[in-house]
Amino acid sequence: MDGSAAPEVRSTCPYCGVGCGVLLRPDGAGGLTVRGDPDHPANRGRLCSKGSALGETVGLERRLLAPLIGGQTADWETALQLVADGFNQAIDQHGPDSVAFYVSGQLLTEDYYIANKLMKGFIGSANIDTNSRLCMASTVAGHRRAFGTDTVPGTYDDIEEADLVVLVGSNLAWCHPVLYQRLLAARKARGTRIVVIDPRRTASCDGADLHLALEPGSDVALFNRLFAEIYEAGAIDAAFLLNTEGFDDTLRQAWCNGVEATGLSPEEVAEFCRLWICTEKVVTIFSQGVNQSTSGTDKVNAIINCHLATGRIGRPGMGPFSVTGQPNAMGGREVGGLANMLACHLELENPDHRAAVRGFWDAPAMPEAAGLKAVDMFRAVADGRIKALWIIHTNPAVTLPEADAVREAIARCPFTVVSDVSATTDTARLADVVLPAAAWGEKDGTVTNSDRTISRQRAILPPPGLARPDWAILAEVGQRMGWRRAFDYQTPAEIFREYAALSGVAGRFGRDFDISGLSDIDDTAYAALPPTRWPVTAARSGGRFFGDGRFFHDDGKARLLPVAPRAPAARTEPRYPFRLNTGRVRDQWHTMTRTGLSPRLSAHLAEPFLEIHPEDALRLGLAPADLAELTSPTGRAILRVRITDAVRPGQVFAPMHWTAETAPSARIDALVAAATDPVSGQPESKAAVVAVAPFRAA
Ligand code: SF4
Numbered sequence: 089m090d091g092s093a094a095p096e097v098r099s100t101c102p103y104c105g106v107g108c109g110v111l112l113r114p115d116g117a118g119g120l121t122v123r124g125d126p127d128h129p130a131n132r133g134r135l136c137s138k139g140s141a142l143g144e145t146v147g148l149e150r151r152l153l154a155p156l157i158g159g160q161t162a163d164w165e166t167a168l169q170l171v172a173d174g175f176n177q178a179i180d181q182h183g184p185d186s187v188a189f190y191v192s193g194q195l196l197t198e199d200y201y202i203a204n205k206l207m208k209g210f211i212g213s214a215n216i217d218t219n220s221r222l223c224m225a226s227t228v229a230g231h232r233r234a235f236g237t238d239t240v241p242g243t244y245d246d247i248e249e250a251d252l253v254v255l256v257g258s259n260l261a262w263c264h265p266v267l268y269q270r271l272l273a274a275r276k277a278r279g280t281r282i283v284v285i286d287p288r289r290t291a292s293c294d295g296a297d298l299h300l301a302l303e304p305g306s307d308v309a310l311f312n313r314l315f316a317e318i319y320e321a322g323a324i325d326a327a328f329l330l331n332t333e334g335f336d337d338t339l340r341q342a343w344c345n346g347v348e349a350t351g352l353s354p355e356e357v358a359e360f361c362r363l364w365i366c367t368e369k370v371v372t373i374f375s376q377g378v379n380q381s382t383s384g385t386d387k388v389n390a391i392i393n394c395h396l397a398t399g400r401i402g403r404p405g406m407g408p409f410s411v412t413g414q415p416n417a418m419g420g421r422e423v424g425g426l427a428n429m430l431a432c433h434l435e436l437e438n439p440d441h442r443a444a445v446r447g448f449w450d451a452p453a454m455p456e457a458a459g460l461k462a463v464d465m466f467r468a469v470a471d472g473r474i475k476a477l478w479i480i481h482t483n484p485a486v487t488l489p490e491a492d493a494v495r496e497a498i499a500r501c502p503f504t505v506v507s508d509v510s511a512t513t514d515t516a517r518l519a520d521v522v523l524p525a526a527a528w529g530e531k532d533g534t535v536t537n538s539d540r541t542i543s544r545q546r547a548i549l550p551p552p553g554l555a556r557p558d559w560a561i562l563a564e565v566g567q568r569m570g571w572r573r574a575f576d577y578q579t580p581a582e583i584f585r586e587y588a589a590l591s592g593v594a595g596r597f598g599r600d601f602d603i604s605g606l607s608d609i610d611d612t613a614y615a616a617l618p619p620t621r622w623p624v625t626a627a628r629s630g631g632r633f634f635g636d637g638r639f640f641h642d643d644g645k646a647r648l649l650p651v652a653p654r655a656p657a658a659r660t661e662p663r664y665p666f667r668l669n670t671g672r673v674r675d676q677w678h679t680m681t682r683t684g685l686s687p688r689l690s691a692h693l694a695e696p697f698l699e700i701h702p703e704d705a706l707r708l709g710l711a712p713a714d715l716a717e718l719t720s721p722t723g724r725a726i727l728r729v730r731i732t733d734a735v736r737p738g739q740v741f742a743p744m745h746w747t748a749e750t751a752p753s754a755r756i757d758a759l760v761a762a763a764t765d766p767v768s769g770q771p772e773s774k775a776a777v778v779a780v781a782p783f784r785a786a
Contacts, residue, residue: 098125100535100543101139102194102528103677105412106130106266107537108139109619112529112548119143120529120548129619130244130537136265137675137689142529144686146549152511152524153553164554167521168561171478172568174503174521178475179211184453186475188215188465191425192482193223193414196533196545198580199558200416201423201587203480204431205449206566208424210574212453214436215474217427219482220417221462221769226379227410228421228429229768230388234396234647236640237433237600238421241633242371242407243539243621248274249405252367254283256307256391257377257774261291262674264375264411264538268292281367283360285310286377288669288699288741289734300360301736303351304667304775305381309653310350310357311390315342317361318397328399331637334648338393341650349653364394369405376413376671380774385767386651393648402635411538418536422601422622423587427459431587432594433601444593449574461769462488463762470497478505480558481525483679485514486747489760489771490722507561510681514748514755525558526551528682533559533580534617540630541621542603559583581614595625600633600640656775657763660738664720664777666704669741670756671774676745684750696754698727699741700780705731708780715783718742720776723758726783740780744773 096111109128113121120143126133155167178186189207191200207216231238244267247253253271260268272295274280284296285307293299302310318324319339329335347357364370372395378387392401392408400406412418424431434441436458446454460468466488468474477498485495498504498518506519509527516522530551536542551557559580566575577583585607592604605624609617621630639646660667675692677683684690698716700708710716714729718740727742735741746754760776 097546097548098544099529099546099548100415101135101142102415102545103138104264105414105417105538106264107415107535107541107543108135108266109543110135110139110142114548115143118147120146128543130539130541131266134266134269137692138677138683141683141686141689144688145682146527146529147685148552149685150510150512151552152509152522153555154524155554156511156522158520167523168564168568171505171521172565174505175211175476175565176569178503182475184211184213185215186473187211187213187477188460188468188474189478189480190462190465190482190484191216191218191420191480193218193220193417193420194481195416195420195558196531196535196580197416197419197423197587198533198583199562200420200425201431201583202559202562202566202575202577204424206562206575208430209446209449209451209454210566210569210571212455214427214455214457214459215465216425216459217462217465218420218425219462219484219487220414220420221426222380222487222771222773223376223413224379224410224417225426225768225770226381226384226765227388228426229385230392233385233649234389234392235634239600239633239640240410240538240540241402242409243632244270246371246405246407246409247271247373250280250369250371251278251405252281252283252363252370254285254364254370254372255292256285256372256374258373258375258411259286259290259292259671260373260411261294263413263672265674267411281363283363287736287739291674298359298363300352300356303349304669304739305383305656306350306653307378307387308383308390308651309345309347310352311394312342312345312651312653313347313357314361314364314394315339315397318365318394321365323365324397325399328637329397331639332396332646332648334650335397337650338648341652345653349655368400370400371405371407371409373409373411375411377774379770380772381770382657382763382765382772383654384765384770386654389649390651396646396648402632416535418538418540419534422536427461432591433599434594434597441597444597445590448590448593463764463769463771466494466497469501474501476503477501478507479515479519480507483513483515483747485518486679486755487744487757489757489762489773491755491757492723507558509555512749513679513681523561524553524555525561526555530555531557534584539621541619543619544617579611581609581611584614585609598640605629657772658761658775658777660777664779665738666778666780667739668718668720668759668776668778669739669774670744670760670776671741673743673745676743678745679747680745680750696727696743696746696751697730698780699730699732699735701733701735701737701739702731703737704780705729709782717781717783718759718778720759720761720778722761723755725756725759726753740778
């Protein structure tokens, strides 16, 4: 049937944190036509290759259509009761901290809110963490240390209003392509200068004025030098500094570190400092290259320090700017989906905040201490402390560091539940119960993008088979566990209203996140909700934070943090002489559950690969397209060689998308050690150590 007469439905792309608006229409052949929404403020009609191919990925291939128990098809009644009983039994026998949820930035905010409410308010444990821990936890920690709350100061418009944009550990061209398109358009219109700081020469370097190929992990040394040079040049904003604490200690620390560890020439460092200091409108964008590090939080603060010292924050065209990987990483942060947070940016370890949330939920229990962060959660699964585990829309058997050990831990867990759209992921294959979840295009709710804009995802297709939305699955389990009234929801709009009302409670504590202006939104207005940047209160809507010099620490001031450079935790040595950087390719998303369904996307880079410098390849006897064997202290992989001077001698790069299902010998995170940032708990995924050799079949 021809779908061309059907009205278009406005929704949001389910991939990266840019959060582009899309207009969808059934194509009459089971797929969708997709175009960029010209009215969405994130993309204004643009889409990248992944977003454009969304219509090719909505078929039934690999879809799970009914619950599975022990690999056998089951009905919902049996499966849900089994899940509720499994969790209740573990709690009764071993206490609330014997269970855990590992969730995902793929969840909609309403799903996330219910999962968090169930674990923290009713089960009484804080053992809920998210794959966003692998993505931006260091930014959350850095924001909270500097600002008092996890607040993104600026907006996407700042990127277009800047005269200098610095990309630190961010391949924006491939990982946030529409933002990169906006940056290139601004460059054409106003001559924006672009600096890329990245050990690897990426596609983002093509349009850059300066590429600083610094040594992995040495960002703090570079930004400390910038801080010292700002002072030497008299570029400190003394008036703005009155809104901060910590300047003297930070300057002392900045002075005492050299820049040798960066591996950059004095001329390169001087040119970077000159550009930064001489350009008032500067936006510093940072992403996984900063966050995925054992010094990730310090790197974030080293960047923020420079913006605070110059007052270049919260004003048009200025500010530090974290771009998030996942479509709803921000929503997860806002609902308290991290093991150390409460909903609405309230603090789990603050008794007044805990009491307020507990009172609002009328909750029987509330943990007083942070729960297990992602890496520690799976260690607790491995050593038997976790007896029941629910993994929702994520694939930790592939994506967590030391992935082989994680896979074994999940297999040994006494009771594992997975909610996903497919039962063929590496993780779902290990589960006792697999629940069929509705996919993008089949469910309703909201997501928040990197510049705090809340957008609606809307259903345009019916869920196939017995698939259900996640909020409904979670709420049903909550009811069956004994909390009928607290989890009696009929629609996502109901959940959103409750969440917005809770944010009003948070607002009374002077927190940044407040959407109480939406707490009485009716179903019709929720259905039509346009993209809306928070905060949304009676007094304020959207805009930037901090331009007025008011921050969220109790004294209203920001904190400059003295941070010392630290090398990555894993050290190269004769047995493991190469530094392995892991990352993403342009046309794939995470473990390819969806993008892998599009032949067009798979044609870009069809198989996993290893980038290696020509000198290293020659020395090892590797020719283009040879197979190389990588070994690390934790794992092994076999990859096709691509010889390129985009990586420096002694360094190699490999993408992380491939799984046991799609390329059994290319699970890159099996090679990555589970070392984490001591503040944020984020693993160091970009500085593993490996040996490389030609692969010889046995
Ligand atoms: Fe989707 Fe990100 Fe591409 Fe926008 S830039 S279309 S959100 S993947």
